[in-house]
Amino acid sequence: MAALKRSQPYYPGSLREALKVQVAALQAEKKQLIRDHQKALDAQKEISRELKDQAIQAGVRHAEELKAAESAEARLNEALEDAGNANVVLQSGWKKPPRR
DSSP states (O other), X not given: OOOOOOSSXXXXXXXXXXXXXXXXXXXXXXXXXXXXXXXXXXXXXHHHHHHHHHHHHHHHXXXXXXXXXXXXXXXXXXXXXXHHHHHHXXXXXXXXXOOO
């Protein structure tokens, strides 16, 4: 009698059931790990979006503050120039005309 060739090894019934239980448990654990990983990934994406928004807002504030500082510097330079001109006039002996 020729021996039957099997493509899968033979396991007794109780061992087969135990393996099925293990496979089912591993598949459930795999699905849970996938859910946990997706949850962590979603949280990381949200954090990245928030950080990007904060960086953009900081860039806008920086640009506004830089513009204000440049404007203040221009006004200061103008005031210093006016004060320098007034000082030159005072040192030259120019006198204010008397009131009538």
